[in-house]
Amino acid sequence: MWTALYLTGVLASLVASVYYSVTARRRDMHPLAARMTLGKMNVAMGLLLLFFGTNQFTYEPLTTTRVVVAVVFLLLGGVNVVLGTRNYLAWRKEWREAVKQEN
Helix, strand or coil: CHHHHHHHHHHHHHHHHHHHHHHHCCCCCCHHHHHHHHHHHHHHHHHHHHHHHHHHCCCCCCCHHHHHHHHHHHHHHHHHHHHHHHHHHHHHHHHHHHHHHHC
């Protein structure tokens, strides 16, 4: 059960991260929309790191090196999710204000 959930999460976050990365770098995209998309990319990358970090705890010989790597992945993933969400929400607010000013 864990393997199916893990693989689905890893593949979904990897595909989302690549998709948002490519989408944010299109030339015809508004700069605020691109920044919002990069925020989504950071959230997807953070989820990918969180999945990698939690996966390290599923292996049987739990060594010190494995625990350290897992904790680093979990910390980086958590920071990426939090900051990506914060950036996305901030840029979304500015995007809405810019749309209101244009109309």
